[in-house]
Amino acid sequence: MRKKYLYRVGLAILPVWMGRYIELVGEKSTDSVVNILINGIFGRVTGDSGSRFVIAIGQAIFLVLFLILYGDCIAARQRVGAVYFFSRISNRKKWIGKEFVWLLLYSMLYTGCFVGMHTLFSFMGCSEASMSMALLKAVLQIWLFLTTLLFEMSILCNLFCAIGGSAVGILLSMLCVIGLIMWATSEAAGNLSQIINPMWLSADIIENMGSYIKKLLVLLIQMAVCAGVSGYYLAKRDLFAREGEG
Numbered sequence: 001m002r003k004k005y006l007y008r009v010g011l012a013i014l015p016v017w018m019g020r021y022i023e024l025v026g027e028k029s030t031d032s033v034v035n036i037l038i039n040g041i042f043g044r045v046t047g048d049s050g051s052r053f054v055i056a057i058g059q060a061i062f063l064v065l066f067l068i069l070y071g072d073c074i075a076a077r078q079r080v081g082a083v084y085f086f087s088r089i090s091n092r093k094k095w096i097g098k099e100f101v102w103l104l105l106y107s108m109l110y111t112g113c114f115v116g117m118h119t120l121f122s123f124m125g126c127s128e129a130s131m132s133m134a135l136l137k138a139v140l141q142i143w144l145f146l147t148t149l150l151f152e153m154s155i156l157c158n159l160f161c162a163i164g165g166s167a168v169g170i171l172l173s174m175l176c177v178i179g180l181i182m183w184a185t186s187e188a189a190g191n192l193s194q195i196i197n198p199m200w201l202s203a204d205i206i207e208n209m210g211s212y213i214k215k216l217l218v219l220l221i222q223m224a225v226c227a228g229v230s231g232y233y234l235a236k237r238d239l240f241a242r243e244g245e246g
Helices: 001-026 034-043 056-072 073-079 081-088 092-124 133-164 164-186 190-195 208-235
Strands: 041-047 050-054 201-202
Touching: 001 092, 001 133, 034 092, 034 133, 041 056, 041 073, 050 164, 056 092, 056 133, 073 092, 073 133, 073 164, 081 201, 092 133, 092 208, 133 164, 133 208, 190 201, 190 208, 201 208
Parallel strands: none
Antiparallel strands: 041 050, 050 201
16 A cells, blocks of 8 residues: 555656656756756746746646645545454554654655756756755755645645545645635735745745745644644544445
């Protein structure tokens, strides 16, 4: 079971290849590797309120793919074989905690493949590519932020799948992603979106450590809330009455 999910992390290279393969044969950029990397992963929106980065529809394919691959991994184990497996577990909270740790590991590895492939393409698309501390810092910041985002969204997706079944749960999670993206890219997006919307990123989020830390802290708080609510529901739901649903 674990091997199946571990093998899937390599699929993170697919959206990168689909979006940036043209750079292999196109003219090399004179911009820095860091800027090429940032612009390859995030979209940019410019409006009356200034410029900002967003995770737009084109860049969100990696997130949607992750939800398809891992958005039901915990809920599915509760649906299938619940009577046999969970009747032998005295403390379901510990089991859920271990499942969250595994889900976090999948998020870390998947994001590592995704950011690593983007970094490789950025090197190949730069006319004067070189390794630097600025690049390593940007890679680490992007990896940490996207890992946290994927973990939060996948926990929420598992909650939706536990409540309504896998198809409904994944579809509802995708609609949430699309809604957040539309809010982030809208001209009406204001201070509230800037603070709580994980798809909305300030233009200087990589260079400005203070801005990055604020955004990451909000995301961590949201993640903790999602984990708490999902964990409580998964620990208390009546598994034996709903086995096989979804």
